[in-house]
Amino acid sequence: MAHESTASSERIAGSFRDPSGYVFKRNGTIFRAIDSDCQRLMVELRNGGWLRQLLEKKLIVGTQFVEDANLRSELAREHPGYENFLRHELIAPISYPYEWSVSMLADAAIHTLDLQLKLLEAGVSLKDATAYNIQFVNGRPTFIDISSFERPARLDVWFALGQFAQMFTFPLLLFRHHGWDFRSYFLGNINGRDVEQVARSFGPLERWLPRALFDVTLPAIFQRKANAQTGDGRATLEKPNKNSSAQVMNLQRLRGKLRKLATTYKPRGVWSDYTSTCSYDSEAEKAKKLLVKEFLELAKPSRVLDMGCNTGDYSFLATETGASVIAADGDQSAIEILYRRLQARPAAISPMVIDLSTPSPAIGHRNLERPSFFERLDVDCVLALALIHHLHVSGNLSIPAIRDLFFDMTRDYLVLEFVPTDDVMFKKLLQFRANLFGSLTLDSCRKVLAEKFDVVREAPIPGSPRTLWLLRKKRK
Amino acid sequence: MHLLLGYIDPGSGMIVLQLIVAGIIGVLVFFRNLWWKFLGIFTGRKTEPTPVDADVKAASPKPEELAKK
Structure with missing residues (x-):
């Protein structure tokens, strides 16, 4: 890296x-x-x-x-x-705004504003306001770029506010009002989108609503005016003014607005309970939890990746065995719910929105500035629970390809749940597909895995047709 | 148009807007202070601006220039 x-x-x-x-x-x-x-x-x-x-x-x-x-x-x-x-x-692991859920980006924004407001009391200001300066530790944001502090000539204006808008305000507004997602917003441009482009996303009437007026429409209009202006604006910027009240008022307004954008968001699953998408009855679920815990206690990993973590039940379970956990799922709302749970119950969990079919690529200057998800990944155990059928059917990956994927992700152990083709959830995935998966059996799957992994433990999950494996990478 | 925009700092619109808002706040505070002084003529009470007011007054150059006149 x-x-x-x-x-x-x-x-x-x-x-x-x-x-x-x-x-x-x-x-x-x-x-x-x-x-x-x-x-x-x-x-x-x-x-x-x-x-x-x-x-x-x-x-x-x-x-x-x-x-x-x-x-x-x-x-x-x-x-x-x-x-x-x-x-x-x-700080480990490092995560980026395109891997955050809506409350995470909003909390990162509010944290930046709170820091700026505190610094203003000391007559100091942030010279930039990028979201990459915020990292999450146990579900709490923290600011990492100390050399962004400066003592500017005037404190009534925050010069980084334009960047703040591109990194926080615009994506949150577009997410809530226009269905954008942070991956497409940030991966297309590491520094966020220009106010011109964002302004075009708002319709001719919507442009004048309070949601867009102060933070999108007026800045876009003034930017066009600044473009037409020929004079040098620097003199205005360097005019000393030690009074910050105008900035403080604006930042407090913005803080309230961003907070509201996140708290009024209802992730899918808060109302329609997530357990409805899970095939387990509570007895089998309990048995599965006991088995997973037993396997983790045997493997004693210090860093775990819970891939396809859903709302994080097993991530919390893994932290109980002393591990720190990356909880990753492709579903933004699942990560949002997990993040909210984490606020009520702090634990060593780093939630991330990761789509395993297209994990975060390396972006930025020379493709080195923000490393890919795989480059940042450093775990000694991967939990892959109720995941294999998604990769196999929806992701169209062969069993050897799935094996190699997990082999690359973990340094040592893999806890894998086998889902047979006659499982309710497997059948559900096949509803509108040709069944090309008839040859998949527990034995055929084990045979493929055994080429690169040793089977440490194998146990059927009581009360369900599924099987749980504890696998360990073969040493060459 | 779009090519030209590439030469402009993306934050310039935000800065102009903030300068205007700071100016408006300054003017409002100036007139509020003026109103209190005006009331002071009748009540005989001398209204000292609170520290916050004094700060905001200093924030904007415009009211100060006006005050000199």
Whole structure:
């Protein structure tokens, strides 16, 4: 993932746009090289007590000054041109806005606004407002890009608001009112969509409704005007103004609006209960949970991917065995429900919207800036429960292809649920399809899997026609 | 038109809008303060602007220029 490495430091590929510093990983620790301006600002924030407040309120990721003289000189030698360094808490896994559900993007937006409002009290502001500066730790957003802090001349205007709109306001509005999804919004353009394009999505009447007027229509009109203007606008931007109340009022309005966009959204499944799409009666479900737990306790993974996690029942179960879990599902509403459950019941779960037929690709500068889902994936166990029939029938993947897919995803173990062709849910998938899957049996499937996996345990799930396997990758 | 837009910072529309809003807020606060001063003539009470008002007043250059006149 990282390039341009020096002796023992490797620079994070996504960290190159900002000239005031960059992030690198050294012996498993995350450091940030910062220039003297950024260092001065950070010292001011520390001495003013602001840094402590930002950390206590969990507005920013864990950050310390590198004060050890030996380490500092070592780092300075490895990173010519820099003398000051910060040490950051490590965040894993990294996720991107095209993998978030609607409440996740809204919470990331609100977190950015809360941080900006807090910084304004100290006369400081964020110079950019990209969603990539927010990461989720146990279902809570945190801000990671400390070198975005600056002390601007005027505080009544936030220069990053245009970027904030492209990264948060526009996608949330388009999601709620026009059925866009974040994948198509962000993957088509890493920085979000231009206000012109977004304005065209709103109809001639809708354009003047409160939902669009202040955040889309007027900015689009003024942007056209700015385009026609020939004079240099920089003088206006550099006119000192230490009063932030106009900005504060606007950001508080925006905060309320974005919050409402997320809370009024009803994911499919809140009303039509999700268990209706699940074939298990409660006895079989209980038995399956016991088996999964038993297998996980046997394998003792520290990092689990629950692929096709639905609303996360088994992700929570996996955290009970001490693992941290990536809970991934192609269904945005399932991840939304899981994220809301996570707010009520914090756990080491990272929810992500991942469509296994088209997992997030690598995007950005030289295709290195935002690595693909597979490049970021580092788990020692994959849970694939009630998934194989979807991959086989809907995804049109052969059993060897499914085996190889899981082989690539896990470092060690795989907990796989076998769904026979006479299962209710399997039949449901075949409703309008030719049945080309008659040859699939438990034995034929096991034979294919055994070419690359050892079968550690195999157990029929009581009260159901299904079977659960604990598989381990063969070592060469 | 679209090619030309490529030269414009995507946030410029937002900045112009914010400048206008900041100006309007400043003007409103100026007139509110003026109204309180006007009432003060009759009630005989001297109304000191609250710290927040003073801040907002300083926020916008326009009312200050007007106040000088």
